Amino acid sequence: MKLKLIYKLKVFPKLKLLQKFLLSYFLLIMIPLIILFTYTYTKMSQIIENNITNSTEQAFEQSHSFLSYKLYRIFDISNALVVDTNITSILRKDPKSYILSDQINDMTYLRQYLSSYENTLDIYNISLYVNDKFIYSGENVNFHSMLKAESSKWLSQISEANSRFLWCPSSYLESMDKNSDELLALTKTIKNPDNLSKDIGYIRINFKKSMVEDIINKINSIDEGFSYIQNSKGVIIVASDNDKLLKYKISTDLIKELSTDKFKLTKKSIYGETLLVDTALIDKTDWYIVNVVPYKSFISKINGQRIYLILIVIIFGGISLALAFYFAKSINNRISKVVEGMRGVHVDNLDEFIENDSEDELGELINNYNYMISKMSVLIDEQYKSGKEVKNAELKALQAQINPHFLYNTLDMINWMSYKNMNNEISTAVKSLAKFYKLSLNKGKDIVSIEDELAHTSLYVQIQNMRYNNRITLNLQVDDNIYNHLIPKITLQPIIENSINYGILGKGNESGIILITGHFDNNDIILQVIDDGIGIEEDKINSILSNEVTSSNGSGYGLNNINQRLKLSYGESYGLSFKSIYGCGTIVEIKIPSMEQNT
Secondary structure: OHHHHHHHHHHHHHOOHHHHHHHHHHHHHHHHHHHHHHHHHHHHHHHHHHHHHHHHHHHHHHHHHHHHHHHHHHHHHHHHHHOOHHHHHHHOOOOOOOOHHHHHHHHHHHHHHHHHHHOOOOOOEEEEEEOOOOHHHHOOOOEEEHHHHHOOHHHHHHHHHOOOEEEEOHHHOOOOOOOHHHEEEEEEEEEEOOEEEEEEEEEEEEEEHHHHHHHHOOOOOOOOOEEEEEEOOOOEEEEOOHHHHHHHOOOHHHHHHHOOOOOOOEEEEEOOEEEEEEEEEOOOOOEEEEEEEEHHHHHHHHHHHHHHHHHHHHHHHHHHHHHHHHHHHHHHHHHHHHHHHHHHHHOOOOOOOOOOOOOOHHHHHHHHHHHHHHHHHHHHHHHHHHHHHHHHHHHHHHHHHHHHHHHHHHHHHHHHHHHOOOHHHHHHHHHHHHHHHHHHHHHHOOEEEHHHHHHHHHHHHHHHHHHOOOOEEEEEEEOHHHOOEEEEOOOHHHHHHHHHHHHHHHHOOOOEEEEEEEEEEOOEEEEEEEEOOOOOOHHHHHHHOOOOOOOOOOHHHHHHHHHHHHHHHHOOOOEEEEEEEOOOEEEEEEEEEOOEOOO
16 A cells, blocks of 8 residues: 555656646545545435335324224224114014014114214215014115124134124125125124123124225335235235235234334345335224335435436536636646747747736746747847857957968068069969958958859969969869859858868878869758868867867867857858868868858
8 A cells, every 4th residue: 555655656746737637636526526425325315214214104103093093983883883772672672573564663763873874984884784584684785684694704703703893804795785895894793781692683884995095005105115904814904006915915923023113114134125114003903004115115216316416426526627627728738838938948949939818827927938038039139149249250350360471471472482583473473362352351241152252262272372382282063053152251261271281281292182062952052171181180070169179370260260150140050060081181061051142
């Protein structure tokens, strides 16, 4: 872990600024968002689960209370009927002495009396089971024969339980009409007040199954949940979803066990699935109301909210990152322009100014950069002009130093010719000397054509040959197309002088050849001065242009001065270069830009 942290710390400084910005924004935006999402999702999950649990438990409790109230009303009515003295007195009558008119009167009374209870919303109808000897026992609407009851399942269940009443599912009831399958009933025995061990009749209060179903259907707010009612023997009374009942029916023992903790959903693993179960016994009955909610339905609800949360994180996180990227990119682009401009300064590019339309700190930095570049450009231009003026002054000083020396030698040669009466040679020497100085002066101009520069050089060699008995041969192989192009004056003469004094004459009394070539090279002109003199030792070639090798008359100094002058005038890619093999000769190459003379 420590090594990984060290690695990351080492990698971070190497990242680009934009990458650092985005990484920082990611850490400052997305990580807090993810942490907030996790915390919110956890809390929200707990809140949703608690809310659903509480609402389901409350709905279950309310449904239980409401159903208990409904059934208790029915039970209360049954109690009133079985102890009613009018009913018991009629049921106790002896069929042998029970005259027909009395039976008809009693039947009419009982029908009206029972019908008065049927007017409520809860009770569908009330049936009275009477002695089969009574004439109205075969009426089969409100009155039925006790023999019919004795063959029913509900009466056998009452006898088996040694009870006086039974809440009956539809399966316990004998068919009375076409709606029998949609009815539930409370059946109760009517005892003889004089002999409580003897049943003198039975009462059956029918109520609609839909009334109970409507109540249990309102328990669950979750679609996957369902409710049902069963009796103590496991017989299903009603169910809100029969398909789910087949899948998740709870055992009777577990229902009885959980009913001790009423109105509380309990998590149980049943059929390999986690279920939330709530059960309760309905008062005055052996019916249990059961509510079952698959736990995955809670998760489904929570997952639905999680999707919304994820969308919120993605949308706001994406917007935040997009804005962060936009601002970081904007800042990085402007900083990159400044960096690129500064890199340009390294290669002497001072013409690139950065456009700026902002007034923030970066805008101020760019404005200051542009100001600095403009000032540097002015200063460098002034320095360049100053340096150029210095070099020109040095060149003129050199010329002032060379010309008298050259003039003294030439005049001394003419004086010697006069002593020898060499009149023709004197005339030639004087004319050549005059032309030489005329070209040197050039009306005060520093730039001449290559043609004039070659003529100036030829006159110099001609005069020198008069001194050295024509030991120097000058050959010109220059393209005619470059004659009209410009070159700083007195560029070739110091090089030729150096070739004569240190190259050809350096071999002793031998003659030598100097070849001058010239041609175009793209937009540049290349001039070469080639001699077959003694050459230059390899370890001294690089020191020539650094002015470490000089001569007493200033020729070595002149080569460095010419090189610096060309570089100041045209740039660092121009100037002199040397190739030499000691004992064989030297090549001096002059590179200048192509600039044609205006005609």
